[in-house]
Amino acid sequence: MELLPNIIFSVILIIALGFFVINIKRLRRNINFGKGQTETIDDSPQRWKNMIRIALGQSKMARRPIAGILHIIVYLGFIIINIELIEIIIDGIFGTHRMFSSIGVLYGILIGLFEIFAILVLIAVLIFWTRRNLSRIKRFYETKMMGWPKLDADLILYFEIVLMSLFLLMNATDVEFQNMNNGNLISGLIYPFFEGFSSETLHILERSFWWSHIVGILIFLNYLYYSKHLHIILAFPNTFYGSLENSGKLNNIKSVTNEVNIMMGKTSESDTLDDINFGASDVKDLSWLQLLNAYSCTECGRCTSSCPANITGKKLSPRKIMMDVRDRIEEVGRNIDKNGWFKDDNKKLLGDYISKEELWACTSCNACVEECPISINPLSIIMDMRRHLIMEESSAPNELNNMMNNIENNGAPWPFNQQDRLNWNE
Amino acid sequence: MSRLKIKTIEDFQNDGTSPETLFWIGCAGSFDDRAKRITKAFVRILNSANISFGVLGKDESCTGDPAKRAGNEFLFQMQAMTNIETLNSFDIKTIVTTCPHCFNTIKNEYPSLGGNYDVYHHTQFINKLLEEGRFSIKGGTYKGKKITYHDPCFLGRANKEYSAPRNLIKKLDAELSELKRCKSKALCCGAGGAQMFKESEKGKTEINIERAKEIKENTSKIVATGCPFCNTMLTDGTKSFEENKKVEVLDIAELIVKAKDL
Numbered sequence: 072m073e074l075l076p077n078i079i080f081s082v083i084l085i086i087a088l089g090f091f092v093i094n095i096k097r098l099r100r101n102i103n104f105g106k107g108q109t110e111t112i113d114d115s116p117q118r119w120k121n122m123i124r125i126a127l128g129q130s131k132m133a134r135r136p137i138a139g140i141l142h143i144i145v146y147l148g149f150i151i152i153n154i155e156l157i158e159i160i161i162d163g164i165f166g167t168h169r170m171f172s173s174i175g176v177l178y179g180i181l182i183g184l185f186e187i188f189a190i191l192v193l194i195a196v197l198i199f200w201t202r203r204n205l206s207r208i209k210r211f212y213e214t215k216m217m218g219w220p221k222l223d224a225d226l227i228l229y230f231e232i233v234l235m236s237l238f239l240l241m242n243a244t245d246v247e248f249q250n251m252n253n254g255n256l257i258s259g260l261i262y263p264f265f266e267g268f269s270s271e272t273l274h275i276l277e278r279s280f281w282w283s284h285i286v287g288i289l290i291f292l293n294y295l296y297y298s299k300h301l302h303i304i305l306a307f308p309n310t311f312y313g314s315l316e317n318s319g320k321l322n323n324i325k326s327v328t329n330e331v332n333i334m335m336g337k338t339s340e341s342d343t344l345d346d347i348n349f350g351a352s353d354v355k356d357l358s359w360l361q362l363l364n365a366y367s368c369t370e371c372g373r374c375t376s377s378c379p380a381n382i383t384g385k386k387l388s389p390r391k392i393m394m395d396v397r398d399r400i401e402e403v404g405r406n407i408d409k410n411g412w413f414k415d416d417n418k419k420l421l422g423d424y425i426s427k428e429e430l431w432a433c434t435s436c437n438a439c440v441e442e443c444p445i446s447i448n449p450l451s452i453i454m455d456m457r458r459h460l461i462m463e464e465s466s467a468p469n470e471l472n473n474m475m476n477n478i479e480n481n482g483a484p485w486p487f488n489q490q491d492r493l494n495w496n497e
Numbered sequence: 498m499s500r501l502k503i504k505t506i507e508d509f510q511n512d513g514t515s516p517e518t519l520f521w522i523g524c525a526g527s528f529d530d531r532a533k534r535i536t537k538a539f540v541r542i543l544n545s546a547n548i549s550f551g552v553l554g555k556d557e558s559c560t561g562d563p564a565k566r567a568g569n570e571f572l573f574q575m576q577a578m579t580n581i582e583t584l585n586s587f588d589i590k591t592i593v594t595t596c597p598h599c600f601n602t603i604k605n606e607y608p609s610l611g612g613n614y615d616v617y618h619h620t621q622f623i624n625k626l627l628e629e630g631r632f633s634i635k636g637g638t639y640k641g642k643k644i645t646y647h648d649p650c651f652l653g654r655a656n657k658e659y660s661a662p663r664n665l666i667k668k669l670d671a672e673l674s675e676l677k678r679c680k681s682k683a684l685c686c687g688a689g690g691a692q693m694f695k696e697s698e699k700g701k702t703e704i705n706i707e708r709a710k711e712i713k714e715n716t717s718k719i720v721a722t723g724c725p726f727c728n729t730m731l732t733d734g735t736k737s738f739e740e741n742k743k744v745e746v747l748d749i750a751e752l753i754v755k756a757k758d759l
């Protein structure tokens with residue numbers, strides 16, 4: 072009977088990790104559904120540097136100082152406090168109690184640090200909640216943000232509040248730990264509130280907090296897949312694979328190069344065997360990197376709040392583009408889960424999620440790309456969808472057709488004669 | 498106005514020589530009345546520094562940028578390959594241009610199609626001349642005056658060039674007064690991504706009007722920029738300013754020409 076808690080703990084742990092692995096596999100499968108062209112990804116050391124600087128070092132967050140500093144606190148707290156998980160899991164499996172406390176002073180320093188971070192995170196998260204719900208910052212209130220995205224954002228904050236509180240309470244009700252007086256910096260201040268409690272009651276409380284804390288963490292772990300909070304994992308690969316080139320460079324489609332070479336008589340060989348799609352109308356036409364981008368998006372809205380089209384009231388919102396892509400690939404994923412393969416559902420990213428009006432409003436200014444704290448590129452998706460509109464559907468606004476006709480016929484976007492190119496010097 | 502001294506690459510070839518650089522004029526610089534003045538200003542600078550430069554004349558054609566950003570990759574690559582063939586046949590090594598869109602396209606998108614050149618925006622080129630001691634800028638005209646600068650997206654964010662134009666403004670002894678959104682946070686003028694050639698989508702306001710509001714808050718009477726399209730958009734956006742708020746939108750090359758009375 073004594074082993075029962077250990078067994079229960081191990082079973083819960085295995086189930087939680089099992090679900091997590093299943094979700095990660097589904098994520099991989101969905102991301103690989105993207106068949107579009109990516110630039111060759113070299114293994115430049117710069118990639119590691121970018122990942123360490125942008126994801127781990129949060130270098131871009133400081134562009135908005137208040138949110139940036141708060142985010143860094145929560146993030147550091149999250150990482151540091153999770154070191155404590157190692158002990159919790161060992162204790163859980165082997166039925167020990169504070170396995171590492173024997174290391175003495177160092178243990179006190181660590182736990183003390185965890186406790187300080189726990190309280191800092193609590194404060195930061197409360198400010199986040201206030202910012203989001205009371206001061207109604209504009210970028211949190213786009214139509215696309217209503218419903219689940221809003222609930223998701225709040226749930227994450229509630230999760231953090233509950234987990235941090237449980238961590239401190241679990242320490243505060245641990246009589247043995249309090250008597251050690253080693254590292255109970257914050258919980259030592261809470262302890263007096265439990266003064267009148269009998270030692271049994273305290274023990275029961277401590278156990279309940281301990282169990283709730285670890286079960287809460289495991290639930291949170293499995294919540295990630297369904298949440299924008301997935302970015303705590305995906306920010307890493309996403310910044311690693313982020314473009315190393317000038318953001319002004321838009322990829323040249325290779326299959327087009329081949330066709331143009333044939334047209335110009337440079338080659339007669341067609342090396343594109345399968346029927347090719349130019350541009351993207353649905354998630355399968357996007358690249359795995361663009362889909363990874365969509366799953367990584369934190370829905371922070373930094374892109375949208377700096378988008379000139381959005382600022383001036385156009386429908387385009389780069390954040391919405393990313394959220395639409397994720398919603399659509401999730402829909403495709405559920406379709407595959409159900410049927411074993413993708414059964415045509417007569418829906419498309421273009422039209423059912425993203426409208427032409429949104430796509431044509433983009434000025435390709437790169438503000439969204441520049442602002443994104445984790446190297447997401449909404450512009451590349453917008454461009455690929457425009458490519459589909461023009462090259463597959465021939466549906467461009469009329470003025471653009473005129474502009475393109477001019478380029479084709481006289482080498483300038485306006486109807487001037489190429490022979491007159493030096494007339495400016497008359 | 499009298500004609501400026503220019504030579505085409507063909508002229509150079511006929512003389513059996515080759516110029517130090519090609520000046521890629523671009524469609525706006527060739528055909529748009531406002532942008533032509535920028536072309537001329539830069540030619541005056543090149544001539545006063547005794548730079549041997551050539552132009553392509555009737556052999557120049559659109560880089561394909563507006564087609565590419567509208568989504569017409571076919572047309573873009575047709576244009577790109579034709580231009581690359583021309584450039585390579587003249588054995589061009591160095592290109593300078595007054596248009597950030599041409600600059601971006603030739604610099605970033607031509608190499609993988611076989612066009613590899615040393616590409617400069619004219620503000621970078623002028624800085625290079627200053628460094629090499631081949632050209633100098635005198636303050637005088639603008640001493641102590643406030644000038645603000647609008648970052649073109651395709652020079653700034655797209656190619657991370659924020660300092661070359663600013664350095665030139667400082668050389669004019671002017672006081673550079675930044676707009677609220679500047680450098681990597683600069684607001685677009687609204688022309689990029691082929692928007693220049695179409696009506697904008699329905700919205701509360703136009704992008705150039707939004708940018709003009711910011712220009713008005715800044716009290717400079719001169720708005721410097723380095724892009725013919727930004728120039729047009731901002732000139733339009735600011736033209737409704739009341740008489741005492743009027744601003745002049747000028748390319749950095751034009752500021753230098755005025756200061757030196759070239």
Ligand code: SF4
Nearest residue numbers: 378433434436437439
């Ligand atoms: S590139 Fe397009 S979507 Fe991105 S900020 Fe600029 S206008 Fe908006």
Ligand code: SF4
Nearest residue numbers: 368369371372374443
């Ligand atoms: S794309 Fe980047 S900036 Fe935009 S909402 Fe997502 S994470 Fe934020």
